[in-house]
Amino acid sequence: MVTRLDPKLFDATTENTWCAGCGDFAILKALKLALADQNIEPHQVLAVSGIGCGSKLPDYMNINGYMTIHGRPLPVATAAKLANPDLHVIVVNGDGDSYGIGGNHFVQSCRRNPNITHIVENNQIYGLTKGQYSPTSDKGFVTTTSPDGSIELALNPLAVALAAGATFIARAFAGQPKPMAQMIAEGMQHRGYALIDVLQPCVTFNRVNTYDWYRKRVYDLQEEESYDPSDREAAWQKAQEWEERIPLGILYRAEGMPAYEDQVKALEGGSPVSRLTELVRNPRPEQYEPLKEEFL
């Protein structure tokens, strides 16, 4: 990847309150690089998040940002994309926000296929609320809300996404930011919903799934020359791998599927935002009423 824009363009002056060493720093860095490498300017991006440590990310970037209530960034992002399909819309939120309280929106987004990129900061815990087990916590994980070890099986987000019809499914590791930046860029270039689940060490509350724990297990799918990400069966097999070996990279990619907004009749004549902008630039009052009617 050749860097075109300077990633520093995306730096914000907001005080960062993540703990020292948090894996979220690497995700922030990778996202800035992915945008710079694609020559995308700050005003062309909207990052939508929910509530959680990871959801603070839009505040730490010089782009458009929207923090929704807990678990709701996906529908808000879908609406933003419908209103303005020219915008690069990125959802960035934690595993609790994405797969717990926002779990229904996650499944519906997979099958709806809006053209948005979803980066999940998956630290297998609720970080902001001080260490309760999350949907992706491994069975037996001891936390304040699971003193005897969590009882449930961990949710497998990649398998759920595949079963629900997602067209781009990838996994990255915060300890390897360069390939993560590449995956984010590829997810953004994919037409449709792109899930990038990032294994993100929470150095404060998750003392099991540390940088070293992941580093010992992760491997790059690209090293398996015969692996074909368009093969759904193969992706299903890979999505089952955990514990001993954890695959990183693009597990599944289905090309040529129409994105949700490509099929919305109301957008055939152009996006609401671009049509309104055009009217502001070139006022033709007789057009306001039909346009209003169309969208009300």
Next chain:
Amino acid sequence: MEYAQFLREVREDGCFVSSEETEAAVVSVLMALAQVLPGPQLRALSSRVPPEAMVYLRRTSSEPDPLFDSHLFLGWVVSSLDATGMRDKTTGGLDLTAAYSGDEAIRRMGCVFSALKRQLEPAQQRELAAALPEVVDGWFLNA
């Protein structure tokens, strides 16, 4: 130098309460170094540390990740800390585990760095520092 002696020096320098705590700091700093140092510097460092410490200087990928920065470096060390008490940064409240973990990790890292520096000639120290990410080089040189 023998590994036990190396650990003793780090422990005395950093007033660590236990040998486990000392070794956790040493191992985490070595493993973080293994993530960032290019092959030649990694091999040079390996040849100067006790054999027991060499295993932690192994890297699985051939090249270091160019985006690996001081936050990630610190992450490896913070992960090795036990509860350190005091105020935490996440909400400004009281939390017994979050604490000033970054400051404590930098302090512990400094003790390991200074023990490592004693194994290296000044020119080797400068060469190693030049290969470290921004900010980490300063932590190393000032240790």
